[in-house]
Amino acid sequence: MDGREGAEGPRRDTRGIVRAPELMARVRFRRRLPAAPLRRWVEHYWLIDWDLSEPYVSHVVPHPCVNLVLERRGPADLAPESGVVAGVGTGLFTTELEGTGRVCGVQFRPGGFRPFLSPPRPLTALTGRRLELAEAFGRGQDAPSRVLRPEAEDARVAALDAFLLSLSPTADPAAERAVALAHRVRTDRTVRRVEHLAADEGVSVRTLQRLFATYVGVSPKWTILRYRVHEAVERVTHRPATDWAALAAELGYSDQAHLVRDFTAAVGTTPAAYARAVRSG
Template sequence: MAAPRRDTRGIVDPAGLLARVRFRRHRPAEPLRHHVETYWFIDWDLPEPYASHVVPHPSVNLTFQWDEDDAAGAPYGELTGVALGLYTRKLTGRGRVCGAKFRPGGFRPYAPEAPVSHWTGRALPARDVFPAAGGDTPRSVVTPADDLARVAALDAFLLSLAPAPDPRADLAMDLVQHIRTDRTVRRVTDLARTEGLSVRSLQRLFAGYVGVSPKWAILRYRIHEALELAGTRDDLDWAALAADLGYADQAHLARDFTTTVGVPPTAYAQAARQP
């Protein structure tokens, strides 16, 4: 399986976020890497509230969180399905999150009783899906000061779940990876034809194992690419990028970017270049 990305794809204003929090990624234990792409940790200690925004990947995330300034609050676990729109999290005071990001298509074997579309757009207590995620598990993951101890606790929890092999999950992961890495994948019909599937079969597979449609995944990865380049390139040719991403014209890219991120791409790029 591909290694987790080390870029900031999906993070809106990554410079602003990384100036305020400690953000790290770690690889899970080898037996978990087939289904789990990466662990991600964020710790913060803020003098004033900050709202972070993310254009989510087509991934399910399992997080263990602790709002340290809340004297009455205990660490807790949360399962978050694919968020269809912009995901916003308000960070205040001191806190930390330890997350496991499943590969798109890789979560279903851990909860085989329901299609992944069942979790799409939802965030719910992790213990509702995995009873073992209650009790002392959240505290064992988030309270250690050392990252290696947190990684070990996440590894131990996920290894205890021991999902059964599922060839359809393997197929779904391969198909999403194809979409993610191959810019020539622009239409669902072309992807279905290439893979020897009917469009309907492809749609059912994505609903069951990814949680969103193949068209949604294609569009989301386009926006991730545009968002990343808008924040890092001063000489971006938007018309050329639109064509490269498979849009009919620059206006269609601008419309999708604005709908997803909340601001037009040129305005976002201009703000990203300001000190």
């Protein structure tokens, strides 16, 4: 080990991944921490390699964050490498994995990507979009080959570090505040309404909305709802017999029907159908 994982290490949950155990049984999935100077903006790197005998369709309920995705789909000596910056996705992300492939991804913290963006733009300009590296950074077209070709995992991580550091991100107090607020939304279950969060922070709702639009790319209300759905998906993935009425109350919903509606809209299936699929998987 190179000491990156430290005391805390990267997240170990599977929040956002639909039917996560099925995916993990088919691919080699790892998370790695970035170099220390990058951690204020980057949550983790995510590395996936696969060699499948038959195709598999993966689904993800996106986090409220930007991802840098470098990938090669096919044999190393034949398939081209490519890279995109994926803004916050508001719908279910679906991709088919087949044959062999490799992905090296960067999950930025919600609010943490704008210091890398050149020229700077509100993050709403990226929401639902996939940008070529040159459009996002003004350069970086060689990053996919530099990151994806090394066989040693540590070398790929080091290449990601080198690329991000070469972009020379600078401290931005507003970005730091957006990161902290989004982290609170994710981890503090008492945060259930935007007006309460704004009052706690001593700002107006409008100020909070502008901060999230500029630095996160989605509204604080959307962020709160998305993290509720992530918690629900994670819970039923590992406990298919979840009491949905109790979970709705725990997550701050006024009734079970509202949770069912949000879950179905994000995942594309009802909680009951999802639970049946988990049991049969």
